[in-house]
Amino acid sequence: MTAGFIFAQFLTGLSSASSLFLVASGLSLIFGVTRIVNFAHGSFYMLGAYLAYHLIEWLPTGILPFWGSVICAALIVGVVGVIVEVVILRRIYHAPELFQLVATFGIVLVMQDAIFALFGGEDKFGSRAPGLNGVVRIFDEPIPQYDLALIALGPVVLISVWLLLNKTRWGTLVRAATQDRDMVAALGVNQAWLFTSVFFLGSALAGLGGAVQVPRESINLLMDLSIIAEAFVVVVIGGMGSIVGAFLAAVLIGELNAFGILIMPQITIVLAFLVMAVVLIVRPWGLLGKPDAIQHAGDQIDMPLREASLPGKLVGLLVIAALVAVPYVLDDFGIVLATDIIIFALFAASLHFLMGNSGMVSFGHAAYFALGAYASALVFRHLGGSMELALLIGPIAAVVGALVFGWFCVRLSGVYLAMLTLAAAQIIWSITYSWGDVTGGDDGMLGIWPSEWARSKPVFYYLTLVLCGGGVLILRKITHAPFGYVLRGGRDSSVRTESIGIHLLRHRHFGFAVAGLFAGIAGSIYVFSKGSIFPDEAAIPRSIDGLVMVLLGGVHTLAGPLVGAGVFRLLEDWISRLDFWRAILGTIIIVLVVVAPQGIAGFFHTLAIRFGLAKGRESL
Amino acid sequence: MSAQVNMATTEVLRVDTLCKSFGGVDAVDNVSFTVQQSELLALIGPNGAGKTTCFNMLNGQLKPDRGTVSLMGENITGWDPRRVWRRGVGRTFQITATYSSMTVAENVQMALIARHRKTFSLFSRATRLYVTEALTLLELVGMQSQAQRSAGILAYGDLKRLELAIALAHDPVLLLMDEPTAGMAPGERAELMELTAGIVAERGLSVLFTEHDMDVVFGHADRIMVLNRGQLIAQGDADTIRNDKQVQDVYLGGGSMFAAEGSDHA
Structure with a gap:
C-alpha cells in the first residue's frame, strides 16, 4: 500500500462523505426543528437520484443541462417534501415519536411504489458528468474529476447552510425552534410555515445528495433504506440537529468506509455502527449535540393496570x-x-x-x-x-x-x-x-x-x-x-x-x-x-x-x-x-x-x- | 417500627466541613452541622445559597469535593443514592416525582417492594404485595380514601402527601424534604407541616427541610440553619435567627420587617 494509494483512498472517502453529508444535514435539520425522525428522508434521496437521472437523459448533454438537472431535481424533491409535510406530518407533530416514525415508514412504502410506477424497476446507470469525466493524477493515482468536485461541494453546502442558519432572520428562528419550539410559537412566530420551510430545505438537500450520485452509482429501488441507515448513523454521531456535527460525522463515516473496505469488505457497515455505539457511550448526545433539556410532550399519560374483570x-x-x-x-x-x-x-x-x-x-x-x-x-x-x-x-x-x-x-x-x-x-x-x-x-x-x-x-x-x-x-x-x-x-x-x-x-x-x-x-x-x-x-x-x-x-x-x-x-x-x-x-x-x-x-x-x-x- | 423514640438526644446526621464548587464557584463552602433524633430542622437561604447542592451531597446524588457526611456514626460520604437510601435516608423532591400510570396505593407499594428487595420478582402480582402496609402509610398522611385513584390525576397537595408516604415506606431515620410546600396554597402548607411534625413526634425520625415560606419555617421548625453563598451564617431556634443581624442583612438588607412578620405568627 503506497502513500499515493492511501491518499487516493482518502479522497474517495471524502467524496462519498459529501453526498452522505447532504442527506444527513437535511435529516438533522428536520429533526432539530420538528423532532421527527424521518425515515422517508431516504426516499427523498432516491427520488432525487431518479429525477436527476431522467432529466439528464432527457436534456441535451452539456455542463449546464447537467447541473441544471441536478438543481431542478433537488428543488422538485423539496416541493415533494413540502407536500408530505403539509398533508401528513403536520398532523402528527404532537404524537409520540413512535407514531411519527411509523408514519414516515408508511411514506417510504408509498414512495417506493410511486417511484417504481413512474420510473420502472430496473437499475439505471447514469453517464459521467460532462466536463468532469476525466481523471486527475495525484501521486500517480487516478482520481476522477467528479470526485474532486464532490469533495468541494460538501464544504460549500456546509458553509451555505451555516450562513443561512447563523446570518439570517429565518436561521435565527430555526435555531430558536431547535432549542424550544413552544417558546418560539409563544413569541408569535408562525410555526407552521417555519416547519414547512425547514422541510423544504431538508428534503431538497436529500434530493441534491441523491442527484449528485447519478454519475457515481447505479440508481435502484433499494437506495432509500441503505442510505437512511447510514444517514441515521451520521446524524446520531454528529449530534441531532447539529449541521457541523453532521459534516464531521459524514467525513468520519466516509473515511471509515473507504479504508474499512480494504481491510474488511462487506463489514464496513458494522464498523460504522461500532463507531456510533462508542461515540454514544462516551457522548450520549453525539459529537456536537446538546442534551435535550425539554421533555417531549405528546405521549398521553397511561392508565394504571387493572386486573382483568x-x-x-x-x-x-x-x-x-x-x-x-x-x-x-x-x-x-x-x-x-x-x-x-x-x-x-x-x-x-x-x-x-x-x-x-x-x-x-x-x-x-x-x-x-x-x-x-x-x-x-x-x-x-x-x-x-x-x-x-x-x-x-x-x-x-x-x-x-x-x-x-x-x-x-x-x-x-x-x-x-x-x-x-x-x-x-x-x-x-x-x-x-x-x-x-x-x-x-x-x-x-x-x-x-x-x-x-x-x-x-x-x-x-x-x-x-x-x-x-x-x-x-x-x-x-x-x-x-x-x-x-x-x-x-x-x-x-x-x-x-x-x-x-x-x-x-x-x-x-x-x-x-x-x-x-x-x-x-x-x-x-x-x-x-x-x-x-x-x-x-x-x-x-x-x-x-x-x-x-x-x-x-x-x-x-x-x-x-x-x-x-x-x-x-x-x-x-x-x-x-x-x-x-x-x-x-x-x-x-x-x-x-x-x-x-x-x-x-x-x-x-x-x-x-x-x-x-x-x-x-x-x-x- | 425500628426507630424507637429515645428521650436522650442522639445524633442522627453529622456533616463536617462539606465543600463543593462548580467551575470555581463555591456552591457549598465549609458547611458543618448535626441533626438530632426527632428534630425538625430547617435549612433556609436565598435562591442560589446552596441548599439543594447541600441536599444532593447528603443523599449521594453529588460527591462532595471535601468533607464528610456521617449517618448514625457511619461515614457515608460518596455513597451512591441507593445505598444511602437503604441506610435509612428518605427524600422528597421540589418537583414531585411519582408514578403517574399507577394508583396511589401502587406508588407506595413500589417503595415497599424495593425495600423488601422484591424488584426482580417475575411472577407474583405487584398489586397484591404489601397492601396493608401501604394503606397504613397512606392513612398516616391522610390519603387512604384516595388509594385506588390514579396518581396521574391527583391535586398537587395530594401528590406532596403521597410523596411523604413513599418516603416513609422504608422507615427512614432521616427524611430530606426539598421545599415540601412549594406550589401549595397557604392552608395546605400549614396542614402538611403539621402532619410532618406529627410524624416526627410519633416515629422519632428526623426531618431536614429547605423552605422559602418563612411562616412554615418559623411556625414549625425546631431549629433553623441559614445558608448564604454556600456558607452557614447562623443556626439556632426561631428567636435567635429572627434577631440575627447577619440573617436580617441577607434577607432584607437590614430592615426590621422580618422580626415583625415572624412575631405575627408566633
Missing part, C-alpha cells in the same frame, strides 16, 4: 378456546396462517413489553428475532438436525445478543436509544448478509424442517401455540409482577425509581434481555414453520413490522400486540397479492397513525369504557 377473563378464555379449536375448523392454509399470527403475536408482545411497558422504544427488535432464528438454523444444520436442541439454543443466543447490545442501549433514552437499537439490528443483518460461508448470505439457509413428530400442520400449530402463546401469557404475567412494575415506574419517573433504592439501569438491562428472549423464541419457531431463513428477518422492514403490529393494536393496551399481529398478518396476506401492495400498506399505516393513534384494541377499549364494560381513567 370477569367479562375480560371470559373473553380471554374464549380466545384461548378458539385458538385450540383452529386445527379442527380451518384447512391447512388457515392453520399455517394461524401459526404465523401466533409467532408474530409473541414477537409483537415482546416489543410491546420493551416499549409500551418499559418506555424503551426499539427500532431494531428484529435483531433478536433473527438471532433466535439463525442460531436455531445453525444448530439444526451443524448439530445433527435436532429441532428440540435448536429451539433451546436459539432463544439463548437471542438473550446473549440482547444482553450485549442492551448493555449499550439501556444507557440511552428516546431517539438515541431507538437509533442504537436500529444500529444493533443492522449489525446482525450485515453479519447474516455478508458472512455467506456460515449463514448462506443472501441465499439464506434452507431445509430446516421440524422433527418427525411435529411435522404435521396441526401438531406444529399446537407446538407453536404452547411455546409462543405461552410466551405471551408469561410476558403478561411479568408485566403485572413487581419486575414489570419497576420498568413501568422507570418509564414514568426514573428519579423516583432511583430514589426508592432501585438500580434502574440493571432492571432495564434485564428487561431488555427478557424482551430479547421472547423475540428469540418467536424467531426459533419461525424458522421451523418456514423451513428456511433469510437476512430479511433482521432487516429494517421486519423491525418496522413489529412496530406497526404494536401500533395497530395500541401501545397502551396489553391485548394490543395480539390484535395487532393478527390484523397485520391477515392484512399483509390479503394485500400482498395485489399490485402496489406497498403503497396500499403504507397508506393504511399513515391513515391509522393520523386517524386512530390509540390503535385497534385501544379503540375498542375506549368504546368498552364508554359503555361501562371496562374500567377506565376517572375524570378529574
Whole structure:
C-alpha cells in the first residue's frame, strides 16, 4: 500500500462523505426543528437520484443541462417534501415519536411504489458528468474529476447552510425552534410555515445528495433504506440537529468506509455502527449535540393496570378456546396462517413489553428475532438436525445478543436509544448478509424442517401455540409482577425509581434481555414453520413490522400486540397479492397513525369504557 | 417500627466541613452541622445559597469535593443514592416525582417492594404485595380514601402527601424534604407541616427541610440553619435567627420587617 494509494483512498472517502453529508444535514435539520425522525428522508434521496437521472437523459448533454438537472431535481424533491409535510406530518407533530416514525415508514412504502410506477424497476446507470469525466493524477493515482468536485461541494453546502442558519432572520428562528419550539410559537412566530420551510430545505438537500450520485452509482429501488441507515448513523454521531456535527460525522463515516473496505469488505457497515455505539457511550448526545433539556410532550399519560374483570377473563378464555379449536375448523392454509399470527403475536408482545411497558422504544427488535432464528438454523444444520436442541439454543443466543447490545442501549433514552437499537439490528443483518460461508448470505439457509413428530400442520400449530402463546401469557404475567412494575415506574419517573433504592439501569438491562428472549423464541419457531431463513428477518422492514403490529393494536393496551399481529398478518396476506401492495400498506399505516393513534384494541377499549364494560381513567 | 423514640438526644446526621464548587464557584463552602433524633430542622437561604447542592451531597446524588457526611456514626460520604437510601435516608423532591400510570396505593407499594428487595420478582402480582402496609402509610398522611385513584390525576397537595408516604415506606431515620410546600396554597402548607411534625413526634425520625415560606419555617421548625453563598451564617431556634443581624442583612438588607412578620405568627 503506497502513500499515493492511501491518499487516493482518502479522497474517495471524502467524496462519498459529501453526498452522505447532504442527506444527513437535511435529516438533522428536520429533526432539530420538528423532532421527527424521518425515515422517508431516504426516499427523498432516491427520488432525487431518479429525477436527476431522467432529466439528464432527457436534456441535451452539456455542463449546464447537467447541473441544471441536478438543481431542478433537488428543488422538485423539496416541493415533494413540502407536500408530505403539509398533508401528513403536520398532523402528527404532537404524537409520540413512535407514531411519527411509523408514519414516515408508511411514506417510504408509498414512495417506493410511486417511484417504481413512474420510473420502472430496473437499475439505471447514469453517464459521467460532462466536463468532469476525466481523471486527475495525484501521486500517480487516478482520481476522477467528479470526485474532486464532490469533495468541494460538501464544504460549500456546509458553509451555505451555516450562513443561512447563523446570518439570517429565518436561521435565527430555526435555531430558536431547535432549542424550544413552544417558546418560539409563544413569541408569535408562525410555526407552521417555519416547519414547512425547514422541510423544504431538508428534503431538497436529500434530493441534491441523491442527484449528485447519478454519475457515481447505479440508481435502484433499494437506495432509500441503505442510505437512511447510514444517514441515521451520521446524524446520531454528529449530534441531532447539529449541521457541523453532521459534516464531521459524514467525513468520519466516509473515511471509515473507504479504508474499512480494504481491510474488511462487506463489514464496513458494522464498523460504522461500532463507531456510533462508542461515540454514544462516551457522548450520549453525539459529537456536537446538546442534551435535550425539554421533555417531549405528546405521549398521553397511561392508565394504571387493572386486573382483568370477569367479562375480560371470559373473553380471554374464549380466545384461548378458539385458538385450540383452529386445527379442527380451518384447512391447512388457515392453520399455517394461524401459526404465523401466533409467532408474530409473541414477537409483537415482546416489543410491546420493551416499549409500551418499559418506555424503551426499539427500532431494531428484529435483531433478536433473527438471532433466535439463525442460531436455531445453525444448530439444526451443524448439530445433527435436532429441532428440540435448536429451539433451546436459539432463544439463548437471542438473550446473549440482547444482553450485549442492551448493555449499550439501556444507557440511552428516546431517539438515541431507538437509533442504537436500529444500529444493533443492522449489525446482525450485515453479519447474516455478508458472512455467506456460515449463514448462506443472501441465499439464506434452507431445509430446516421440524422433527418427525411435529411435522404435521396441526401438531406444529399446537407446538407453536404452547411455546409462543405461552410466551405471551408469561410476558403478561411479568408485566403485572413487581419486575414489570419497576420498568413501568422507570418509564414514568426514573428519579423516583432511583430514589426508592432501585438500580434502574440493571432492571432495564434485564428487561431488555427478557424482551430479547421472547423475540428469540418467536424467531426459533419461525424458522421451523418456514423451513428456511433469510437476512430479511433482521432487516429494517421486519423491525418496522413489529412496530406497526404494536401500533395497530395500541401501545397502551396489553391485548394490543395480539390484535395487532393478527390484523397485520391477515392484512399483509390479503394485500400482498395485489399490485402496489406497498403503497396500499403504507397508506393504511399513515391513515391509522393520523386517524386512530390509540390503535385497534385501544379503540375498542375506549368504546368498552364508554359503555361501562371496562374500567377506565376517572375524570378529574 | 425500628426507630424507637429515645428521650436522650442522639445524633442522627453529622456533616463536617462539606465543600463543593462548580467551575470555581463555591456552591457549598465549609458547611458543618448535626441533626438530632426527632428534630425538625430547617435549612433556609436565598435562591442560589446552596441548599439543594447541600441536599444532593447528603443523599449521594453529588460527591462532595471535601468533607464528610456521617449517618448514625457511619461515614457515608460518596455513597451512591441507593445505598444511602437503604441506610435509612428518605427524600422528597421540589418537583414531585411519582408514578403517574399507577394508583396511589401502587406508588407506595413500589417503595415497599424495593425495600423488601422484591424488584426482580417475575411472577407474583405487584398489586397484591404489601397492601396493608401501604394503606397504613397512606392513612398516616391522610390519603387512604384516595388509594385506588390514579396518581396521574391527583391535586398537587395530594401528590406532596403521597410523596411523604413513599418516603416513609422504608422507615427512614432521616427524611430530606426539598421545599415540601412549594406550589401549595397557604392552608395546605400549614396542614402538611403539621402532619410532618406529627410524624416526627410519633416515629422519632428526623426531618431536614429547605423552605422559602418563612411562616412554615418559623411556625414549625425546631431549629433553623441559614445558608448564604454556600456558607452557614447562623443556626439556632426561631428567636435567635429572627434577631440575627447577619440573617436580617441577607434577607432584607437590614430592615426590621422580618422580626415583625415572624412575631405575627408566633
